Amino acid sequence: MKVLYLDESGDHNLSVIDPSYPLFVLGxxxxxxxxxxxxxxxxxxAFKNNFFGRDDIILHTxxxxxxxxxxxxxxxxxxxxQFYSELNxxxxxxxxxxxxxxxxxxxxxARYGMAALDPYLMSLDILVERFCMDIGDVEDGxxxxxxxxxxxxxxxxxxxxxxxxxxxxxxxxxxxxxxxxQSLNLKSKLAxxxxxxxxxxxxxxxxxxxxxxxxxxxxEIIESRFRRSPRGHxxxxxxxxxxx
Numbered sequence: 001m002k003v004l005y006l007d008e009s010g011d012h013n014l015s016v017i018d019p020s021y022p023l024f025v026l027g028x029x030x031x032x033x034x035x036x037x038x039x040x041x042x043x044x045x046a047f048k049n050n051f052f053g054r055d056d057i058i059l060h061t062x063x064x065x066x067x068x069x070x071x072x073x074x075x076x077x078x079x080x081x082q083f084y085s086e087l088n089x090x091x092x093x094x095x096x097x098x099x100x101x102x103x104x105x106x107x108x109x110a111r112y113g114m115a116a117l118d119p120y121l122m123s124l125d126i127l128v129e130r131f132c133m134d135i136g137d138v139e140d141g142x143x144x145x146x147x148x149x150x151x152x153x154x155x156x157x158x159x160x161x162x163x164x165x166x167x168x169x170x171x172x173x174x175x176x177x178x179x180x181x182q183s184l185n186l187k188s189k190l191a192x193x194x195x196x197x198x199x200x201x202x203x204x205x206x207x208x209x210x211x212x213x214x215x216x217x218x219x220e221i222i223e224s225r226f227r228r229s230p231r232g233h234x235x236x237x238x239x240x241x242x243x244x
Contacts, residue, residue, distance in 0.1 A: 001033045001182070004099075004131045005195035006146040009061070009203035012120040017105050023210060024103045026123035027203030029195060030134060030227070031096040033143070040094050041194040047090050051083060058189055059087075059197040061204045084217075087201075091221045096198065097134075098225045100206045101126045102241045111243050120153075121160045126240050129169040132180045134227065140182040147196055148186045157186065210241060 009025040011018070031040065048055040057070040067075045074080040101123035109116050128144070135141040144161075148154055161184040168174035187193055205219040226238030235241075 001140070002030055002131075002135055002142040003033045003036055003195060004028050004030050004127070004142060004144045005036075005193070005199040006124075006127065006144065007196055007199035007203055008120065008147075009207045010105075012118060014105055014109050014116055014119070017109070021207065021211070022104065022106045023207045024105055024119035024123070025100055025203045025207040025210075026120060026127060027098070027100040027199055027206060028127050028131070029096045029098055029199045029202060029225075030131065031094075031195065035095060036195050040096075040198070043090060043094060044194040044197065047086060051086065056192060058192055059201060060189065061200055088217050088221060091198070091201065091218065094198075096225060097227045097238070098202050098222055099127050099130055099227050099238050100203065100240070102206065102210050102239070104210075104241070104243065107243050118156075121156070122242070124157070124160055125164065125169050128164055128177065128181065129172045130227065130237070132169075132172045132177055135180045137176075137180070139179050141180050143182045144184045145193065145195060146184065146186055148188050154186055158184070206239070 006026060006028045009027065010021055010023050012024050044059075045055040048057055048059075052070065052073075060069070063069040064071050064074065067073075074083055103119040103123060105119060108119065131142060131144065146157065149157070164174070165178045166174055168177055187196065189196070201218070202222050205216065205222055209215060209219050209223075223234075226234040228234055229237045
């Protein structure tokens with residue numbers, strides 16, 4: 001069974017637009033469930049134990065960037081350099097594919113005004129559709145794991161998932177969504193799920209790339225893992241940027 005792990009970068013709220021990061025990114029990594037349990041989880045645990053002497057630290061981009069919640073030692077430039085070197089090596093070593101939907105919030109709001117859809121729910125629709133295509137015609141061939149975001153937002157997400165199973169998407173009928181994806185499971189960040197942490201690590205570099213900021217090694221790794229068309233195209237297959 002395939003698993004799609006989802007995490008976000010940026011604020012989905014259209015009433016709050018940060019001029020330095022006017023995007024919302026929903027990033028996802030796809031891998032086989034057995035691989036996630038038997039390979040990714042032990043490798044990530046070993047990485048943390050080797051670097052921090054413990055494996056209960058959650059890899060979270062905001063905490064890593066701000067040297068907080070267990071990442072205080074990264075204030076030392078040499079240690080930070082070693083951390084990223086080893087983390088990038090891990091990201092390059094493990095097997096997964098990447099999908100992401102990027103919403104340019106300012107342009108989205110300008111085009112649709114009061115009718116503008118919530119960026120998270122809009123992105124979810126797009127990634128679920130492509131995940132269904134990736135699974136193929138396999139009953140219960142996949143499951144989605146997303147991070148909890150609070151009671152209200154979690155409820156909205158559960159309703160959106162129910163709607164996808166009733167209405168389908170632009171290119172995927174409702175019965176196909178329901179047949180192929182077994183469930184949408186919401187998990188706390190504190191659950192220390194390796195796949196969710198990997199999804200966290202891919203979202204922000206994608207946002208930086210879309211904004212035209214400097215590219216680092218992590219994005220080069222991510223780019224090599226994007227879901228692609230049979231001819232190797234990323235746009236529309238592994239990466240969707242809206243509005244077009």
